[in-house]
Structure formats: structure tokens, C-alpha cells
Amino acid sequence: MSKWEPVTFQESLSFVKKVKARDYMLYISLLDVLNRNDQIPLQAYSELSLLFQHHEDLLAELSKFRPLPCPNNVYTHGSIWMIIFLMPFLLLSLVLALRSH
Template sequence: MRGYIFKWGPVTFEESLGFVKKVKSRDYMLYLSLLGILSRKERIPIETYQELFMLLRNHEDLREELERFRPCRQRGLYSPNSFWMSMLLLPLVLLSVLLAFDKPFSYLQQVAN
């Protein structure tokens, strides 16, 4: 299965994790805003990217790193509510949720009991 086409190749899990951790350690409110943007539905990936880019306007190094996650603009590849949008944002959303809890697996065990 072909994934997204990125300027520099596929984004790895480690890169996504590093970016989310960096945002969280820099500014917790910025991190919460990032979560809010990523949790919105019915948006194409480039719109989400542009909103994140504006969110990070005062953090030049984070903006540069965000460029790594920028989707290519190709007609017909993306549409609102598309499978592709979910696949693009899934690593960042999952990492954000995991990092929202200090011990996510302990939390899940408590909820299950």
C-alpha cells in the first residue's frame, strides 16, 4: 500500500513522537491547542497543516520541524473525511493522546477495572 507522498519521504513514528514531546515540553497550552486542531474532523490535511503552522508562529524551530509533516498538494488525493486524512494525522493524534497521560497504560487498566 502506498502511503502519503512527503517531500522527504515517509514520516517515522519516532519523528512524530519527538515533535509532539517537544511541543508538550515547550508550552503545555500550545500542546493542548495542537490537540484541539488535530482532533477536528472534516478538514483536509493541508488546512490542518496551515492552522498548525499559524499556531506555531512564535516558535520558528517548531515551524521548521512541522514542515517535515507537510502533505504534498495533489489534486484528487485528499478530500474531507477521507481515509488519507486519517492516515496522515493518526500518528500525531495517537502520540498526543498517549502523552496526555503520564502513564497511559496504567490509566487504561484503571478504567478497565
């Protein structure tokens, strides 16, 4: 297994733009999954994997965002989930929304 490396802001932005350009409803579904605070990162990742199952290139790129397996107690606190996984995507969606207006 290769060493995990953090994803850069530019990589995240590129991925979100690619999804939005490909299929706007897919983009909305991506945001919907990421806006659910009750999921742990691995659940969200699994749901996104299903969402992108017919988009091989997006599915491959999504693998860069796969959360590290950690003990369950790490992900039980909502603020940790927001910081680790959700916030970068939400910030990207805001940037894209502001650019489109």
C-alpha cells in the first residue's frame, strides 16, 4: 500500500470543476453527500464511489480523497469530520459558485 499524501487545494478544485463540467446533477449529488454531517468519512466515500460508478475517470480520481482508516472514535465528533473531509469541498463549491456569478 502506498503512503497517503494529502490532497492539495488545487487538486480538490480541479476535481470539483471536472464533476461540475461533466454533469451538473452529479455535481449537486456530490455536494448533497458532502453536506450530510451524520456520516463518517468512509460512509461518504462509499456513497460517492457509487455515485461515480459510471464515470471511471472520476472514480479513479476520487480515490485520492479516500479517508485513512482510523479507529471509530476519531470520527464520532462532528467537528473533526467537518475539518478533515467536508470543509475543503464546501469551500470549493463556494469558490465555484462565486465565480459563476
